[in-house]
Structures are given as structure tokens and as C-alpha cells.
Amino acid sequence: MKTTTLATLLSLSSLVGCTADDEGPSGTARIRIAHLSPDAPAVDACIAAAGSDDWQGPLLSSNGAPAGLSYSNVTKYLDVPAQQYDVRIVAPGATSCATSLGGLADISDLPVLKDGQSATISAIGRLDNGGGQGFRLAAFLDDSEVTFGKAKLRVIHAAPGTAGVAVGFGGGVVFSPFIDNVQFGSTTQANNGYFEVDPIAGAEVTARDIVSGRDAISVKPVNLPAGAIATAFAIGTAGNKAAPLDVLLCVDNGAPQGPLSDCKTVGSAPERARVRVAHLSPDAPSVDVCLAPAGSDAWGEPLLRSLGGTGLAYSQVTTYVDLPIAAYDVRVILATATGCEAGAVPDTNGVAVTANLTATVAAIGVLDNSGAAANDPTFRLQVLVDDAAKIASKTKLRFFHASPGTPNVDVGVGQASQFTRLFANVAFGNAGASAFLETNPLTNAITARLANAATDALSVPGVTLAADTIYSAFAIGGKTGSGANPLSILLCTDTQAPASGSLLTPCVVAH
Numbered sequence: 001m002k003t004t005t006l007a008t009l010l011s012l013s014s015l016v017g018c019t020a021d022d023e024g025p026s027g028t029a030r031i032r033i034a035h036l037s038p039d040a041p042a043v044d045a046c047i048a049a050a051g052s053d054d055w056q057g058p059l060l061s062s063n064g065a066p067a068g069l070s071y072s073n074v075t076k077y078l079d080v081p082a083q084q085y086d087v088r089i090v091a092p093g094a095t096s097c098a099t100s101l102g103g104l105a106d107i108s109d110l111p112v113l114k115d116g117q118s119a120t121i122s123a124i125g126r127l128d129n130g131g132g133q134g135f136r137l138a139a140f141l142d143d144s145e146v147t148f149g150k151a152k153l154r155v156i157h158a159a160p161g162t163a164g165v166a167v168g169f170g171g172g173v174v175f176s177p178f179i180d181n182v183q184f185g186s187t188t189q190a191n192n193g194y195f196e197v198d199p200i201a202g203a204e205v206t207a208r209d210i211v212s213g214r215d216a217i218s219v220k221p222v223n224l225p226a227g228a229i230a231t232a233f234a235i236g237t238a239g240n241k242a243a244p245l246d247v248l249l250c251v252d253n254g255a256p257q258g259p260l261s262d263c264k265t266v267g268s269a270p271e272r273a274r275v276r277v278a279h280l281s282p283d284a285p286s287v288d289v290c291l292a293p294a295g296s297d298a299w300g301e302p303l304l305r306s307l308g309g310t311g312l313a314y315s316q317v318t319t320y321v322d323l324p325i326a327a328y329d330v331r332v333i334l335a336t337a338t339g340c341e342a343g344a345v346p347d348t349n350g351v352a353v354t355a356n357l358t359a360t361v362a363a364i365g366v367l368d369n370s371g372a373a374a375n376d377p378t379f380r381l382q383v384l385v386d387d388a389a390k391i392a393s394k395t396k397l398r399f400f401h402a403s404p405g406t407p408n409v410d411v412g413v414g415q416a417s418q419f420t421r422l423f424a425n426v427a428f429g430n431a432g433a434s435a436f437l438e439t440n441p442l443t444n445a446i447t448a449r450l451a452n453a454a455t456d457a458l459s460v461p462g463v464t465l466a467a468d469t470i471y472s473a474f475a476i477g478g479k480t481g482s483g484a485n486p487l488s489i490l491l492c493t494d495t496q497a498p499a500s501g502s503l504l505t506p507c508v509v510a511h
Contacts, residue, residue: 027115030077031085032261033059034122035069036158036235037135038243042068043089043123046097050084050108055097058090065259068092072235072248074263076256077118084112087121087137102127107137118142118252120231124158124185130237133160138185141192142252143229151200152229154193155207157182159234159245163211167232171206171215172272172322173307174291174300181210193231200224204324206270207234207247215322218270219247229253234267273357274320274388276505277303279312280402281363281379282477282485286311287332289361290340294327294350299340302333309503311335315476315490317360317505319498325355330381332363348381358386360472364402364429372481376404377428387436387470390495395465396436399423399473403487405480408451411473413444415459425451441467446489448475460489460510470494476509486511 033045046057059078060068068091069075086108089101100106113119120142125135138158146152155167162184168177178195179188187193204220216238224230233248247267254262277289288302288311304311304318312318312335328351331343345367353359362384365377387396399411399422411432412421422439423432447459458475465471472494478487492507499506 027082028079029082029113029115030118031080031113032075032077032118032120033069034074034120034233035071036233036248037123037125037127038071038160038236038240039126039128039130040071040101040123040135042070042092043101044068044092044094045121046088046090047080048086048088050086050110052086055088057097058092058094061093061095066093071243072246072265074120074248074250074261076259076261080113082113082115082117085110087139089123089137102135104135104137107139110139111141116144118144122156122158122233124160126160126237131161133184136185140187140231142231143192143194144253146227146229146253147196149226150196150198151224151226152194152196153200153224153232154187154195154230155179155182155232155234156187156193157184157234159236159238160184161237162216162234162245163209165207165216165234166210167205167207169203169205171204171208171218171270171324173303174323175206175208175215176300177208194229197224199226199228205232206324215270215272217245217247217267218324219249219266219268227253235265270322271325271355272322273325273353273355273359275323275353275357275359275361276318276320277312278317278360278362278474279314280474280476280490281365281367282314282404282479283366283368283482284314284344284363284379286313286335287344287363288312288335288337290331290333290343291323292329292331292340294329296329299331302337302340304335304503305338307503314485315488315507315509317490317492317507319503319505320358323353325353325357327352330361332381345379351381351383358388360384360386362400362402362474364404366404366479373405373479376480382429384431386472386494388495390468390470391438393441393467394438395441395467396438396470397422397465397473398436398471399426399432399475401426401428401430401432401475403475403478404428405478405482406457406475406487409457409475410449410451410453411475412447412449413442415445415447415456415461419447419449419456436470439465441465446473446491448487448489458487458489458511460491463491463510469496 044058167179202221250263365379411423474490477485
């Protein structure tokens with residue numbers, strides 16, 4: 001939590017007069033002030049009974065804090081008579097309430113505060129009117145009660161320059177929103193913006209830009225015990241070093257931290273991996289994939305179905321999707337399944353997804369290795385680390401052996417006597433070399449031979465490997481004793497975007 005020069009805040013009861021009709025207060029309410037404007041200096045505030053023009057304050061400087069309230073700080077709640085107020089923002093150190101800061105208009109449409117109610121008066125927007133979101137005040141009624149055994153959480157969007165956001169648990173392709181759309185300067189309409197939830201332990205909460213569909217900011221781990229009432233303010237501006245996009249998390253019913261509310265900045269850029277799925281098992285039907293945090297049995301929706309797809313057929317490779325870093329259990333289901341309850345094969349557990357990883361999860365081997373295919377490797381998932389760093393004027397190529405009935409192979413360019421080996425003695429389930437091979441762009445045949453053989457087993461003529469591009473070549477098919485799906489080369493352009501409306505990496509199969 002950022003420090004502040006605010007030394008003391010006294011109760012405001014003595015500073016606020018009676019209501020305009022002089023009937024006297026009808027109880028006690030509470031207000032606090034939040035400074036959420038990233039380019040505004042420290043501020044002070046004055047309040048008056050609505051319509052009275054009887055300004056009291058400045059509240060901070062008159063209580064021995066002439067430096068005012070600085071950005072990303074929130075005062076503790078202050079007791080005031082229960083009524084409706086006008087608020088005026090003034091410069092720190094001001095000796096009167098006569099002049100507002102920068103000519104800012106007073107806020108005069110605040111809700112009436114009833115006995116026992118609380119409100120947060122927030123300074124939001126930018127003094128320079130960046131993005132058309134000028135400096136202004138916004139008021140939010142706060143909750144003070146929560147159901148036993150539950151917690152409450154709300155999001156207030158106060159980050160100028162950021163479009164409307166959806167907020168939810170997880171992120172990337174496993175994002176599960178509980179708020180669909182919060183626009184700048186607002187929260188959700190119902191229940192003062194709060195959602196009552198089960199206690200949260202170690203979760204990731206993500207805000208997603210609803211225009212780009214990309215995760216904008218992440219908070220983890222989020223721990224919200226039973227009985228807690230919290231507000232997450234999205235603050236700052238993306239790309240602004242002085243006031244970056246961030247989350248200011250305040251425990252609304254927490255104990256004050258001196259003169260301030262119990263708040264701290266907790267946001268960070270989302271940590272994501274880029275992962276795709278490749279169906280390279282020659283006798284497996286179309287499939288979908290389900291993910292769950294390792295050991296949780298909390299399966300989400302089928303991945304491709306959730307993206308609008310209808311499953312993944314043999315020789316298809318999905319486009320890359322973003323995944324939060326974590327360990328996952330992975331379940332393969334039939335593409336026709338509507339849920340994740342029944343796996344088609346045993347689950348693959350504890351798949352580690354790390355920050356900045358780019359990877360392919362490949363389904364390889366055969367489902368049925370009876371009869372002639374008795375020695376073919378059985379169906380499994382294998383994680384391949386991919387390369388996303390293109391090099392100017394160069395091409396990159398990786399070869400992976402996924403043909404279950406084919407022994408070790410050599411792979412290279414050229415045919416017959418012109419063959420040049422690039423990957424030597426590659427066994428099933430292995431990639432040639434330890435990394436992608438970097439070469440000059442070329443147009444040539446890609447040829448596979450049995451390891452150390454002098455004759456070509458399979459050759460694909462006229463393959464172009466372009467500059468500034470990354471490719472993966474997979475040996476696929478060739479189940480022993482089966483004429484279906486013969487030995488082939490699947491060549492995928494890893495760095496090419498999928499066709500419009502497609503969920504697949506651009507790939508071609510050559511026999």
C-alpha cells in the first residue's frame with residue numbers, strides 16, 4: 001500500500017451542519033474518499049448538505065493534513081449525519097471551499113445516505129481528459145453486511161483509457177466470468193455492485209477487455225475469507241509507467257490502516273502460456289479436450305466446444321490459446337460429448353504450464369494395438385515445447401515423429417542422391433535435435449528415410465519454407481496392419497494466423 005502524508009482524520013460530525021430545512025440529522029452515515037485519477041495531484045474535499053451551498057472543510061487540511069489525499073489512496077470511513085450531500089474537490093492546502101480544483105463541477109446527484117449507510121466518493125478520470133474520460137467524481141453505495149459463511153466482492157472500473165471489462169476467475173481459455181461488462185466509472189447495477197460468493201482461497205481473478213477479448217490485468221492469489229466485504233478498483237492506464245494499469249483491492253469492512261482504508265495494489269500483467277492441441281493418433285475418432293486444475297476434479301467446458309468448434313479430427317491442430325500458468329489435469333473426450341464427465345482414455349495428470357511457454361499438446365499412439373499393431377505405442381498425450389521467436393530472413397523447422405508403426409527415421413531435404421539429412425535417427429515420440437533448426441529460406445522436397453537407409457521412404461516435393469516463419473513437420477499415420485491413414489507428413493505453419501472463423505493452425509498433409 002502506498003504511503004501518504006495524511007497524518008490524521010477526525011470525525012466529520014462537527015464539520016457538517018444540519019440539513020437544509022434544519023430538521024437535524026436523522027442518524028449517522030459514513031463516507032470515504034478515494035483518489036483514483038492517475039494524472040491528478042493530491043486533492044482535498046468539501047461537503048455540504050444537498051442544495052445548501054453551506055460548504056464545510058476543506059476536510060483534510062482543516063484536520064492537519066494540508067498535503068491532501070494522493071493517487072491510489074482511500075480514506076477510512078468518516079462518520080457524518082445521515083442526509084444527502086454535495087461534494088466539491090479542492091486543491092490540497094486550500095484555506096476555503098470557495099474554488100474547486102481546476103474548475104471541476106461539484107457533484108450534486110449523490111444518493112441520500114440513510115442511517116447506517118456507507119458510501120465511497122471516488123475521484124476518477126484524467127485532468128487532461130485523455131480518451132474523453134475527464135476528471136470527475138463518482139459515488140458508490142457500500143455494503144456493510146454479508147451472509148454468514150459467505151464473502152462479498154465487487155469491481156469498480158476507474159481505469160481511464162480501458163474499454164469495458166468482464167471480470168472472472170481464471171483467464172485465457174479457462175476464463176469464467178462473473179461480471180460480463182463493467183464500463184468506466186461504474187460497477188454492476190444490482191446489489192451496489194457486490195457479488196456474494198463462497199470464500200475464495202488462492203484463486204486468480206482476471207479483468208478482460210471486452211473489445212479485444214484479451215486479459216488486461218490479473219490478481220493472484222486472491223484470498224477472501226468468510227465475512228469479508230471487498231472492492232476491487234481497476235485503476236491506472238495501460239502503458240503508463242507512472243500510473244500503470246493496476247488493481248486497488250480494499251477490504252471495505254477491514255480495520256482502518258491509520259487514516260486510510262485497508263487497501264493495497266495487487267494487480268499485475270497476466271501470466272499466460274500459449275498452448276495448442278494436435279490430433280496425431282491415426283485410429284482415434286474426433287475428440288475434444290477438458291482441463292482442470294491439477295488434483296481438483298473441477299473440469300470446465302470442453303475446450304473446442306467452448307470456442308465454438310465441433311471437435312478435433314485426426315491430422316488437425318488447433319490454433320494457440322492462452323492458458324494461465326498452473327498444473328493441469330487433461331481429459332480427452334469424444335467430440336460428441338457435451339460435458340467432461342466421461343474420458344475416452346485415461347486422464348493425463350499434472351501437466352505443468354509455465355509462464356511464456358509456447359507448446360503443443362499432441363495426442364499420439366493408437367487406441368487399439370491388438371493384432372498386427374500389438375507393438376505400436378498406445379495412445380497418450382505428449383507436450384512439445386514450441387518456438388515463437390521468429391528471426392529476420394531465416395526460417396525455423398522442427399520435426400516430430402508421431403507415426404506409431406514406423407521405426408526410427410532420418411528427415412531432410414532433397415531426394416535420392418540429393419538428400420541432405422537435417423534430423424537423424426528420430427524415434428517415435430521424439431523431436432529431431434534439441435530445438436528448432438534455423439535455416440535459410442528454401443523450396444525443396446522434404447524427405448523421410450528409415451534411419452541410416454539410402455532410399456527415400458516418403459518424399460514431399462516442392463515444399464517452401466519462407467523467411468520469418470516457423471514450421472513444424474510431423475510424421476503421422478502408418479498404424480501397423482492398417483491401410484487407413486498411411487504414413488504422411490503433416491506440415492504446419494506455426495506462426496500463421498488461422499483462416500477467418502477457423503480454430504485451426506494452417507497445416508497440409510502430404511502422402
